[in-house]
Amino acid sequence: MQNIFLDHNSTTPLDKLAYQEMIPFLEQNFGNPSSIHGFGRAARVKIDESREIIAQALGIHPREFVFTSGGTESDNFAILGVALSRQSTGKHIITCQIEHPAILNPCKALESQGFSVDYLPVDSRGILDLERLKSAIKDDTILISIQHANSEIGTIHDIEKIGQIAKENGILFHTDAVQTFGKLPLNLEKMPVDLASVSSHKLYGPKGVGGLFIKRGTSPLFPILNGGNQEFKRRGGTENVAGIAGFGKAAELACSELENNANHMSQLKKRLIQHTSEKLDELELFGDLEKQLPNTVNLGFKGVRGEDLLIALDIAGFAVSTGSACSSGSQLPSHVLSAIKVPLELVDSSIRISLGRDNTTEEIDKFGVKLVELVNEMRANSRKGVN
Ligand SMILES: Cc1ncc(COP(=O)(O)O)c(C=O)c1O
Known part of the structure; x- marks a missing residue:
C-alpha cells in the first residue's frame, strides 16, 4: 500500500546524510564531551562543528546558541528563564492566543506563581493587531513572546515590527521559530529578536534536540536545567552528541536548499x-x-x-x-x-x-x-x- x-x-523524516553523521557518535565515538581524553575530545569537536553550522544558518555567533532537547525545552527555557531572572524588574508577560502549548503552558504555570500574562487575540487570519500589542505593554512587562509562524494554519507573524515595538519599549523579545527554521530564511542577527527557539526534527534532523538563540549582551537567564557546566553554564546535562551531529547536518542541508x-x-x-x-x-x-x-x-x-x-x-x-x-x-x-x-x-x-x-x-x-x-x-x- x-x-x-x-x-x-x-x-x-530523518535525512539520510544527517543519520550518517550521527552513527559514529552512537558507535565508536561514544565519549562524553566533557571528558579530556580522546573519546571526549572527538565528541566535543563535533558539538562545536554543529554549533558553527547552525549559527551560520541563523546568521548568529556560535556562543549565542544553546543546545536543548527540542522546541519545548527551548520555549520553556525562554519563558521561565526570563521570568525567573527578571522578576525583581517586573512580572508581566505578553504572548498570543495561538502559540504552541510549549509557550502557553509555562505562561499558565507562571500565572499560578504570581505573574500576569496577556494572551493577545488574533484576527480571522491569525494576525496580531500591533496597536493592541502596544497598548498591552505595561511598566512591569519583562517579555513579549510571539511565534514566527503558526504550526496549524501557517500564518507568519510580522516579527520585524513586533520586535521593533519590544525594542522601543526596552522589553526582551522571544520568538518561537520552530516552524520556520529550515522553511523560511532566518537571519537572527539582523532581526530585532533577543531569543529564538528552534527544533531539529522539523527540518529533517533527529528528534529530541533543538536550541535557543540568546542574543549576546542579554543578561543571564535563570537556567531551567541546573547541573554541570555544559552549554556555557546555561543548560546542565551531558549533551546529546549524536542528536547534535544530526541536527547540524540537517540544518546545513535544509538551509542550502x-x-x-x-x-x-x-x-x-x-x-x-x-x-x-x-x-x-x-x-x-x-x-x-x-x-x-x-x-x-x-x-x-x-x-x-x-x-x-x-x-x-x-x-x-x-x-x-x-x-x-x-x-x-x-x-x-x-x-x-x-x-x-x-x-x-x-x-x-x-x-x-x-x-x-x-x-x-x-x-x-x-x-x-x-x-x-x-x-x-x-x-x-x-x-x-x-x-
Ligand atoms: C511552533 C512549535 N513550537 C514548539 C514545538 C515543540 O517542539 P518539539 O517537538 O521539538 O518539542 C512545536 C512542535 O510541534 C511547534 O510546532
Whole structure:
C-alpha cells in the first residue's frame, strides 16, 4: 500500500546524510564531551562543528546558541528563564492566543506563581493587531513572546515590527521559530529578536534536540536545567552528541536548499488548493493565504468531521492531521481555530496538510483525487443520515 506523508509540521523524516553523521557518535565515538581524553575530545569537536553550522544558518555567533532537547525545552527555557531572572524588574508577560502549548503552558504555570500574562487575540487570519500589542505593554512587562509562524494554519507573524515595538519599549523579545527554521530564511542577527527557539526534527534532523538563540549582551537567564557546566553554564546535562551531529547536518542541508524547497512546496500547495476548490463546494481555507508557510494548508469541509476524514485518508495511505500533533487526541477543538473564530461545526471539519520537500506532484494529485472522493462520499452519507 502507498504511504504518503503529508504531516511535516508534526515531524519530518530523518535525512539520510544527517543519520550518517550521527552513527559514529552512537558507535565508536561514544565519549562524553566533557571528558579530556580522546573519546571526549572527538565528541566535543563535533558539538562545536554543529554549533558553527547552525549559527551560520541563523546568521548568529556560535556562543549565542544553546543546545536543548527540542522546541519545548527551548520555549520553556525562554519563558521561565526570563521570568525567573527578571522578576525583581517586573512580572508581566505578553504572548498570543495561538502559540504552541510549549509557550502557553509555562505562561499558565507562571500565572499560578504570581505573574500576569496577556494572551493577545488574533484576527480571522491569525494576525496580531500591533496597536493592541502596544497598548498591552505595561511598566512591569519583562517579555513579549510571539511565534514566527503558526504550526496549524501557517500564518507568519510580522516579527520585524513586533520586535521593533519590544525594542522601543526596552522589553526582551522571544520568538518561537520552530516552524520556520529550515522553511523560511532566518537571519537572527539582523532581526530585532533577543531569543529564538528552534527544533531539529522539523527540518529533517533527529528528534529530541533543538536550541535557543540568546542574543549576546542579554543578561543571564535563570537556567531551567541546573547541573554541570555544559552549554556555557546555561543548560546542565551531558549533551546529546549524536542528536547534535544530526541536527547540524540537517540544518546545513535544509538551509542550502531552502529556496528551491520552498518554491517546490508552494507549487504543490497551489496545485492542491486549485484542485480542491475546483471540485468541492463549501470549502474553507484557514490562515493568511498571503503570509503563510509555503508548505501549510488548513482546509475545512462543511458537513464532514475532520477526524473521520483523517482516519479515512489514513486507511487510504495518506497521513494528515487535525490540529497540532501535540494537542490532537485531547478531544478539544483546536485552540488556534477557536482563536481565529472559526464556528464550532467548521473547527471540527478541518484537516491540516503540511507538505515536505520530498513530496511529488504525482503524490499531491493522488491525494487531491482521494480527498475530493472522500469528502463527497461523507457529505452524501451525512445527508442520508449514515454515520
Ligand atoms: C511552533 C512549535 N513550537 C514548539 C514545538 C515543540 O517542539 P518539539 O517537538 O521539538 O518539542 C512545536 C512542535 O510541534 C511547534 O510546532
